[in-house]
Amino acid sequence: KDQVILTDEGIFHRLTKWEFMPQIKSFADAHNFSVKLVLYLRRQDEYVESHYRQILEDGKKNTVSWQEFLEERTHIADYETPIFYLSDLFGKEQIILRRYDPAAWKAEGTNIFEDFLKTIGIDPTEEFSYPKKLSNTSISYNVGEIKRILNRVKRDKDNPDTAKINKMFADACYACSANSEDHTKYTYFSPEERDSYLSSFQNSDQHIANTFFQGEQLFGEKKISSVTWSKDNPAMLSDTILFYGAVAAQLEEMIQEQEKQLKRIEKFSPICWFRRLKQWFRKKKNK
Numbered sequence: 001k002d003q004v005i006l007t008d009e010g011i012f013h014r015l016t017k018w019e020f021m022p023q024i025k026s027f028a029d030a031h032n033f034s035v036k037l038v039l040y041l042r043r044q045d046e047y048v049e050s051h052y053r054q055i056l057e058d059g060k061k062n063t064v065s066w067q068e069f070l071e072e073r074t075h076i077a078d079y080e081t082p083i084f085y086l087s088d089l090f091g092k093e094q095i096i097l098r099r100y101d102p103a104a105w106k107a108e109g110t111n112i113f114e115d116f117l118k119t120i121g122i123d124p125t126e127e128f129s130y131p132k133k134l135s136n137t138s139i140s141y142n143v144g145e146i147k148r149i150l151n152r153v154k155r156d157k158d159n160p161d162t163a164k165i166n167k168m169f170a171d172a173c174y175a176c177s178a179n180s181e182d183h184t185k186y187t188y189f190s191p192e193e194r195d196s197y198l199s200s201f202q203n204s205d206q207h208i209a210n211t212f213f214q215g216e217q218l219f220g221e222k223k224i225s226s227v228t229w230s231k232d233n234p235a236m237l238s239d240t241i242l243f244y245g246a247v248a249a250q251l252e253e254m255i256q257e258q259e260k261q262l263k264r265i266e267k268f269s270p271i272c273w274f275r276r277l278k279q280w281f282r283k284k285k286n287k
Contacts (some may be wrong), residue, residue: 002033005120011039011082012076012079012082013076015082015085015086018273019056021086021089022089022148025089025090027116029199034094035090035094036090036094036095036096036120037086037090037094037095037096037100038096038116038119038120039083039095039096039097039098040098040099040100041079041097041098041099041100041208041219042100042101042150043097043100043101043198043219043222044077044079044197044198044201045189045194045197045198045224047077047100047188048070048073048074048076048197049187049188050138051076052066052069052144052188053138053139053141053144054138055069056139056144056147056148056151057139057144057147057170057173058166058170059147059150059151059166059169059170062148062151063148063149063151063152064148065148066092066188070188070197074197074200077201077206078201078204079201079204079208080204080205080208082209083095083097083207083208083212084207084211087211092211092212093211096115096119097208097212098115098119098215098218099218100112101219101220103220104220106118106119110124111130113128114128137174137177138177139170139173139174139176139177140176140177140180140182141181141182141186141188141229142180142182142231142233142235142236142240143176143177143239143243144173144175145231145236146173146176146239147169147170147173148238150169166179168250170248171246171250172243172244172246172247172250173203173243175246175249176239176242176243176246178287179242180235180239180242181235182229182233182239185226185227186226186227186228186229186233187224187226187227187228187229188228188229188250189224189228190228191224191228196223205218205219206218
């Protein structure tokens with residue numbers, strides 16, 4: 001094929017760790033093809049909140065509080081360094097920046113899939129099918145706190161059962177979050193914290209806007225009317241009960257499936273036939 005699409009959800013975080021981008025550039029130059037990069041940028045406050053809940057859901061050892069996370073990981077939302085690193089490596093004309101915001105997509109009412117297709121010059125047709133449900137959705141704020149506490153449970157990282165246990169908890173996170181309304185109701189930031197956090201990126205965002213968006217503002221002045229989340233909120237108790245109900249339902253489903261498997265094994269096992277035959281003779285003798 002003369003056109004290939006590669007995707008990497010964590011491209012910004014890996015740039016300083018591995019040399020894969022220079023390797024791609026070297027490979028492209030050696031084989032005479034060009035590399036274009038389409039980068040979606042999300043407003044930093046929205047991105048960092050979503051990222052925090054995602055690491056809680058991933059589990060294993062992520063027990064850090066929101067404030068600790070924000071102090072330690074502010075750099076993850078600084079887009080200037082990675083963008084200009086890629087621009088210097090591949091050339092500014094090879095970088096296509098898009099905003100992760102439905103209001104900024106190519107056509108009103110479209111989804112991010114269609115926006116991406118239009119960005120790379122493909123008109124969406126009926127041949128394209130899109131997921132019927134959202135994937136990689138964030139867990140709710142209350143469920144995030146429940147999972148953060150559960151992540152304190154020490155489990156052997158080399159034991160494969162550790163991943164299974166975390167997946168069971170993660171599945172319960174999504175089941176509970178689907179019935180929670182706090183996605184739109186809450187935010188981790190107070191209004192003052194949000195303004196302070198966004199202002200720390202003002203200069204770098206303006207540099208990106210001047211270079212790639214003809215000076216137009218990188219992100220809109222979207223107002224957030226959500227309530228600042230606290231673990232003492234009224235819904236915390238009901239969400240905790242709902243979470244453990246989801247875990248119990250999973251365990252019950254597993255037990256039922258194991259019982260079905262045991263019955264199938266018993267049906268075709270000679271040992272079970274012998275046991276049933278003994279039971280039959282015992283009943284007949286007692287009569």
